[in-house]
Amino acid sequence: MTITLTGVAIERGSRILAADVSFSAAADEVVGLIGPNGCGKSTLLDVIAGRLAPAAGQVSLSAADSVGLMAQGRSASAGATVLECVHEATGVARASQRLASATALLESGDLSPAASQAYDAALAEWLARGGADLDDRMAKTFAEVGLQADPDQTAATLSGGQAARLSLAGVLLSRYDALLLDEPTNDLDRAGLELLQGFVADADVPIILVSHDRAFLAATITAVVEFDPVLGRTLLYRGGFDAWQAERAAAREAAAQEYADYASAHAALTTRARAARDTANRGASTARRKFAAGRVDKVTRDRMVDGATGGAQAARRIEAQAERLPAPEQPRRQWQLRLQFPALPDAPRVLASLDGVVVRAGSFTLGPVSATLHSRDRVLLSGANGAGKTLLLAILRGTQVADGGRVTALEGRLTAVLDQGRALPDSPTALAAARILLPLLTAEEVRTHLAKFGLDADDLGRSPSLLSWGERTRLQLAVAASRPTAALVLDEPTNHIDLPAIEQLEQALAAYPGAVVLVSHDARLRSTFRATSHWRLDAGQMVTETKED
Structure with missing residues (x-):
């Protein structure tokens, strides 16, 4: 199978995001879509998947071919079970509905050639999607990705790490003719990343993906389609990620x-x-x-x-x-995030401490954990998905009550936070949500501050729920950078932001003299972080606390 785009234009509202996008992806090819937040990468995936119509141009693929889309955000339908999410991700849910409808038509007594053909086509699709043995394969794949979840469990009760493993399982179980993956590495631990990387490398179908994980891109993609804001057009580069960087x-x-x-x-x-x-x-x-x-x-x-x-x-x-004189197009000036975390000059020596802390969440137990966070500590908090990292961060911040032990939590006024879910206050507009988070600033000061993070009047006028994941992340980063703090608590900070913003984040962290607690599965960010302590969680237990050079 080959996916071919010819002169495709994509839009958001009345604004053209990109025009004249042309490239193809054949079997065994992995094409990475790269560009700044908001340039239209996710929208293009929706167009290729057939969810949206292009503003111009066409997407060509065989009518018999199926395209699977793993969308960014991994939000399950309200009340959906783990089993239902897997059926939806693999396309078996849709195929089962078609098969049930075709079967019901035959059972009603309609034995016409059209009814028989509809049944044959629905059965063929259900078999092609892997419906016949999906439930049997699911148990093995869940074990492979380390997901301990009951198929009848409500998906919304899964932790962020478990939800990431569920999404990974959906990808591994899929039998589409082509795959579209939007930020597939978000929230995956090292084992999950290795599984995903191996799957992508071994796949014999076209894969088009969006990712800001530099190590993953370097290991997987064979071509780059760049949304280049400097040159003002989309460009195709044949070759891997590192070759693209040099060519660009x-x-x-x-x-x-x-x-x-x-x-x-x-x-x-x-x-x-x-x-x-x-x-x-x-x-x-x-x-x-x-x-x-x-x-x-x-x-x-x-x-x-x-x-x-x-x-x-x-x-x-x-x-x-x-x-x-032949006048070439003038390269555009690219907006760039300028990120700096101001620090309190006289922070307390001890910012937080845990002494034999135990927290129970259903069948999972965190602890007992003992740890101390000092004013200049740089802590890398690691562990597999479901090990309890986000729960430990909540204890440190004082937003989770411990069931045992003694907790001296971080003071909210001294701490800036970027949470994994990128949660924002429930407000009619993003501006109203930002004003709740920045109570000391006037509305005009909030607008001016957020403009430095690429959020304009149109963005701030929308409901927070309509902001993209990248826009939510930049809003939280803007809040974190709005006042001097003694500590930063960052849970997967590179999720949803573009490559230039990730580089700015690395520089800002290097310059910040306060305490930092970092959870990240981004291999390159971890390598540049210069941790002074490594807290490693394994199934709720702190197994090591070692100083690093």
Whole structure:
């Protein structure tokens, strides 16, 4: 199977996000869509999946081919069970509905050729999606991804890590002819990432994915479609992630040099034309002044004016030459996040402490855990999905009550938080939610501050639930950077933000002198973090607390 896009344009409302998107993805190819938040990557996946119509152009694939979309956010339908989520993710739910309808038609006594053909087609689709043995395969795949969940359990009760494993299981169990993956690495632990990476590498179907996980991209993609805001177009690069980075840098440098050469040549010709015109004007003015003073006769004056006129003609020729220069498109100035976390100058030496803390959440028990967070500690909190990391963060923040032990939690006024779920206050608009989170700022000050994080009036006028995941993350980062703090608590901070923003985050963390507690499965962020302590959780137990160089 091959997916082909020809001249596709995508839009949000009345705004064109991208135009003339053209590329193809064949079996065994993995195409990465890369670009800043809000440029239209997820929208393009919806267009390819057939959920949205393109504003222009076409997406070509066989009518018999099936395309599976793993959307960003992993939100389960209200009340859906784990089993229902797997059936939905693999396409078996839809195929089962078609098969049930076709079967009911035959059972009603309709034995027409059309009814028989509808049944045959529905059965073929159900078998192709893997419906015949899905439930048997599911138990094995759940064990493989480390998901301990009852198929009848409500999916909304799963932790963030468990929900990530459920999404991964849906991908591994799928039997589509092509796959579209939107941020598939979000919230996955190292074991899950390795499983996903192996699946993508071994797949024999076209895969088009969106991800900001640099290590994952470097290990999987074979081509890049970049939404380039500097050059103002989408570009196709054949080759892996690292090759794309080198080619992109060269392309931008070449475009900048081409425009600089044009601008320099145009400026030089314009200067020559101006000088010729000024000389001509001075010559004509001098001729008239000398004639009026009786210093030259009329013939000499006319000859001098004619000479000046020739200079004006030369100026016009030079100006025409400047206008004929082929003008390349000027590279656009790209908006970039400028992130800095201000720190309190006189933070308490001990910010939080846990002594034999135990927390019970259903059948899961965290602890007993003992730990102390000092004012300049840089803690990497790690563990498999479901090990209790997010629960431990809630204890440190004081938003979760312990069932045993002693807790001295972080003071809210001293702490900035980026939570895993990117939760925002329930408000009519994003601006209203931001004002709740930034109570010391006026409405105008809030707008000005959020504009630095790429959130404009249109974004702030929408309901918080309609913000993209990237926009929610930038809003929370804006809140975290709005005042001096003694500690940062960051749960998967690279989820949902683009590559330039991730680089800004790394720089801001390196410069922040306060305490940091970081949960991240981003291998490159972990390598640059320079942790002073490593808290490793295993099934709710703190198994190591080691100092790192």
